[in-house]
Amino acid sequence: MTTSADSVFVARSEGISAEGVRDQYADGKAAKVWEIFIGDKNSRTDNYKNFLIDMLRKKGCKRVLDVACGTGVDSLMLVEEGFEVVSVDASDKMLKYALSERWNRRKEAAFDSWVIEEANWLTLYDDIQEHIKDGFDAVICLGNSFAHLMDGFGDQREHKQAIGNFEKCLKPGGVLLIDHRNYDNILETGATPAKSIYYNTSHTADIKTSVLFYCGKPSLVSMDYLIAGNKLTSEFRLSYYPHELKRFQEILGEIFSSKAKHQLYGDFKEMNLVKNPAFYIHLIEKPQV
Numbered sequence: 001m002t003t004s005a006d007s008v009f010v011a012r013s014e015g016i017s018a019e020g021v022r023d024q025y026a027d028g029k030a031a032k033v034w035e036i037f038i039g040d041k042n043s044r045t046d047n048y049k050n051f052l053i054d055m056l057r058k059k060g061c062k063r064v065l066d067v068a069c070g071t072g073v074d075s076l077m078l079v080e081e082g083f084e085v086v087s088v089d090a091s092d093k094m095l096k097y098a099l100s101e102r103w104n105r106r107k108e109a110a111f112d113s114w115v116i117e118e119a120n121w122l123t124l125y126d127d128i129q130e131h132i133k134d135g136f137d138a139v140i141c142l143g144n145s146f147a148h149l150m151d152g153f154g155d156q157r158e159h160k161q162a163i164g165n166f167e168k169c170l171k172p173g174g175v176l177l178i179d180h181r182n183y184d185n186i187l188e189t190g191a192t193p194a195k196s197i198y199y200n201t202s203h204t205a206d207i208k209t210s211v212l213f214y215c216g217k218p219s220l221v222s223m224d225y226l227i228a229g230n231k232l233t234s235e236f237r238l239s240y241y242p243h244e245l246k247r248f249q250e251i252l253g254e255i256f257s258s259k260a261k262h263q264l265y266g267d268f269k270e271m272n273l274v275k276n277p278a279f280y281i282h283l284i285e286k287p288q289v
Contacts, residue, residue, distance in 0.1 A: 048198050051268035052140070052177070053081055055283065059175050061137035065128075067121065067166060068145030072098025079110050086131050088119035121149060121162035125169060135171025141178040143198055144279070147240035151219060156251065159241070163255045170286045176256075179281040182266075183242035187211060187218050193278045197267045211242070218242045245280055252284050261285040 052074070056064065062084055066075045069087035071094050078085050089095050098116050105111040119127040149162055166176050186192055192209045212220040221242045227234050252262060262284045266277030 047268045049077065051265075051281075052142075053077075055177065056083065056138055059138065059285075061175070063133075063136045063138075065131075065136040065139045065169055067119075067124065067139060067141045068143060069098055069116065070094045070143070070145070072101055072116070074140070074142065075114070075116075076101055079114050082110070084113070086115040086117070086128065086136070088117045088124070088128060090118065090120055092118050121165060122158060124162070124165040128169070132169055135174055136169055137171065137174050139166045139169055139174070139176045139178075141166065141176070142281075144179065144181050144240065146178055147180050147183075147221075147243055148238075150239070150241050154214075154219075156247075159243075160251055160255060163251060167255050167286060172286055172288045175283055175285050176252075177281065177283055178252075179279050180243040180248060181240070181279055182245075182277055183218075183221065183240075184244050185276060186221060187242055187244070192221075192223055195278075197278055248280075248282070252282060256284050257287060259287045 056078075064078055064083045064085050066078070066085060066087045067089075069075050069089040070091070072087060075085050075087040075098060087095075087098060089098075095116060095118060102111050102114050102116060115131055117128060117131075125132070146159075146162070149158060152158055163176075163178075166178070170176065181192070186209060190209060190211065192207045194207050206226040208224040208226075210222045210224075211218055212222070214220075219241070220239055222237055222239045224235065224237045249262070249264070253260070256262070262282065264271055265281040265283070266274040267279055268281065269277075271277075
């Protein structure tokens with residue numbers, strides 16, 4: 001018997017399943033609150049913005065595929081910084097904020113050419129074939145987004161399939177930037193840091209964490225968010241697959257090959273500068289042919 005977020009845990013923010021990938025933002029509630037909580041591009045921390053922009057420029061990237069666009073905060077930042085961006089997300093409720101921003105600034109050439117599409121990671125390569133051309137210089141999947149994809153078969157085949165599609169969208173020498181929370185620490189302590197390394201916010205967030213084990217193996221982490229501030233109080237639940245660091249590194253190696261250059265960062269810093277990071281960020285380069 002397989003396990004998934006749908007079959008074992010009902011999200012308080014109830015979604016309507018998209019083909020292949022559950023959309024936990026489908027009812028619009030979490031998407032609306034998330035947009036208020038995250039805010040605009042100026043709420044992104046300097047550490048994060050500088051890390052991302054500097055890394056992309058250091059690698060000579062021009063064309064970027066954002067596979068976890070969400071409300072468009074990161075893509076918007078990249079468009080303004082002069083990158084050619086294609087943005088996709090499985091949630092139309094999240095994408096409506098990005099689409100609205102593009103419409104409002106459509107008279108600016110960079111925004112008029114900004115491509116935004118609804119797409120499924122499991123069929124991504126086929127879904128956006130017309131936009132891939134010779135391949136992207138970079139694919140980014142940040143903000144703990146990849147952990148939304150559950151392990152429906154118990155063998156992580158869908159995780160491998162999704163990352164395989166990310167790799168196929170890259171040109172030789174292109175890079176994947178993908179992150180996940182420090183689930184090793186969450187599984188050990190049962191707690192999730194409420195402070196985010198990605199954005200500054202005037203709202204406070206409390207996160208109550210639950211771990212579901214299936215056949216003795218951690219298979220799902222649910223986080224109940226309490227967001228309050230500016231006369232707003234909201235609660236919603238999101239569910240994640242608990243990616244453990246060693247296994248995630250192994251999967252990246254399987255997909256990109258052992259020849260791929262793979263660098264690991266913690267909270268946007270070199271690993272020797274951070275003891276117990278809240279997030280791990282992987283930078284892996286697709287080998288040249």
